[in-house]
Amino acid sequence: MSTTTPPAKEATESSLKIVEDATCTFCGCVCDDITLKVEENRIVEAKRACVLGKAWFLNHQGHEGPSCLIEGKPAPVEKGIRRAAEILVQARYPVIYGLSDTTCEAQRVAVSIADWIGGTVDTTTSVCHGPSGMAFQDVGEVTCTLGEVRHRGDLIIFWGSNPAESHPRHFTRYSLMPKGMFVPRGRKDRTCVVVDVRRTKSAKAADLFIQIKPGGDFEALWTLRALARGFRPDPQDVLEQTGVELSVWEDLMERMKQARFGVIFFGMGLTMTRGKHLNSEALLALTRDMNRHTRFVCKPNRGHGNVTGADNVVAWRTGFPFGVNLSRGYPRFNPGEYTTTDLLARGEADAAMIVASDPMANFSQRAREHLARIPYIALDPQETPTTRGATVAFHTAVYGINVPGTVYRMDDVPIRLRPALDSPHPSDLEVLQGIEHQVRQLLGKRKGAEKKE
Template sequence: MSTLESSTSTNAAGELKIVEDATCTFCGCVCDDMELTVEDNRITKAKNACVLGKAWFFNHHIEDRPEATIEGKPASYEEAIEAAAEILLNATYPITYGLSDTTCEAQRKALAITDWIGGIVDTTTSVCHGPSGMAFQGVGEVTCSLGEIKNRADFLIFWGGNPAESHPRHFTKYSLMPKGEFVPKGRKDRTAVLIDVRKTKSAKAADIFLQLKPRSDFELAWALRGLAKGIDIDPKVEQKTGIPLDTLRDMMDRMKAAQFGAILFGMGLTMTRGKHINSEAVLSLARDMNQHTRWVAKPMRGHGNVTGADNVVSWTTGYPFGVNLGRGYPRFNPGEFTTSDVLARQEADAALIIASDPMSNFSQPARDHLRSIKSVVLDPKLSETAKVATVAFTTATYGINTPGTVYRMDDVPIPLRPAFESPYRSDLEILKAIEHRIREHQLAGVQ
């Protein structure tokens, strides 16, 4: 794992520290050009950070919370490790969930634990771009690293997302604004389209805004695919999508005339009726456009290291999320082994939740079940999920307090340079200790 020394400089009093090339892990952009000023275990300046990044850096200071709790009461670290191992060893259908806001090193440990105990492992992908992952398994994906978009893209379609608010530096650092090798004039060399049901803040940045009726993403993508192939499209597509056919024709002409186009799509596709079918339509559209010119598509991934979680789960098990190791080998089935379903169907009897808060954002039946089972929760902050945990650990924050590796939304792995030390342990250290304890039990059983 990365144990990069932070490049720092300290003033004479030894109180001020500057960390250069630090990485913000709040959103999937994973910008690694932060210059952090650290004073007295607090980040006081975060040069280059966006509004979300600033909030991330300024608010992850050390809070006065117990290192561990059992049933809500402060406990020693050792007791908590023992209790956590016991819960996981005694469970018959444990589930490991979360993982997108921690390092790959910690994710690998969580996978090891889940493998040894024969549980389910699932990540926040399943309630984010999981459907896009399924779409990719259906039709493939033509994509690229963000630098390709920066250096080549002269036509951008943002679809079902609001990067101005969810990925604030995407426009300026990767897609819309930067000058690139083949688009030397930056913004002037690019055309940008926003397709969404709401005229969000991102609309201001676009040249063209297409307001789509809710739940008609599939129909719009399919109509564009038809036009790309020169097929006549029924003008009634306007009634369904709210967008006139002539507008679509004009758009397709522009898309074909582009040198390099990119569709950057958000959860407006994956969370709406149709889900993976919507993503499949958009991935297919981008693929088909390669008959005319270069086009790519890319989901706008959310959490800092959700892409790392996909990668770690995939290289370990062969499948990206929703993996059941209960039979002693990996099986994959979204809808069956995904967390929402396993909880809502009241199947899991224990949970290991790492850096995620399903009690705040899962469906009501899933939350009701999670509240009723034993759980081990690792989180730097208090959350609804930590509140209902049987064993809860307060953790150091990845990227701010701990080193490690994070994958940007385009699968580019980036090392972390921590700003200051936390009195709390890292996810990696805690998970290592739990794994160690579990293996001691299991190997004692073997001999």
């Protein structure tokens, strides 16, 4: 994959710079139509960005401290790279984790390092859409791009997902409002349904809101599957299991059958509640069933800017999307066994490298306590609880703002980044390439010494 950046359309007048078609990497929508105005090496305007995107671009100040700290003390980056490589090579059961907020180029090198050291590579998918990753392998995914949703989607269902707050331009750019080739009147040509356990902000945008019983997703989806296949479940059972009258599900099924192009976007309200991957499997199977009646697709609404890229890169390199162990020289996939939070909570990992993630702020207490006991390396543009406790911490440049590269939008479409500002810090890619180089040298030396013996 090339790391050269396509030329951004820039107009530079003394200290003023305009960057057209910049890409926001704050959420999985990865909007690539942002116009940035840069003055005095600072972004002062982000046209078309939503409130979250504006905060991402305008509050970017970059880390002011040194690029590298070893045991809390400033050190040259080269020294940090050597120390990081030593930690990883000396470990018996190292894990590399994070990766969803960096470029595909950096993710690729991280997987190579895991392969060299015979470690585990895992991404933040394991704590968000991991169950969907497992379900894709069992059921498959009937899917499409967001461009097709924009041009064709006439029934849009959001299940356990609240894009009005998590992906503010989802409705306007892709799913509800835009006028498309086969939906020329935009919102007027679409029906929006929200299924959730509470009335979210997204529910206000819906034509039909179905409030199900918490933990009732699996039963609700199987009720729809039964209806899609012409069976009528017992109304009393359905009400007890889903908290919703059967007639409501029958009405929804009728709308789904009448749609010309139906889409289900699903979120962590489905994947991280009771049932987990079985919920995702039920939704993927329902989508497949609906294709007996009409065209229907589904798509997870992904959170981090390049978490979809992380799934893709890890899958290209190992055959599996996350939680992959390479200690036997070939990939093994077993969520729960090779996922980072579990490896740490059981006290198994003896070293770690965390890339662009903050497990010290969101893992379980047992996992955090173990991480604090072992040597670990952290790469992050900001100072975080994870970088503060790291044996070696690198403060890196921000992807999309300082660093070029490739990211994947939530619909698996790769998008190039057009950075606006220089950074005094190295990129994740540069640091990881340095670590990989050192790891290979150390392993070569070790092999040479073993031969002599």
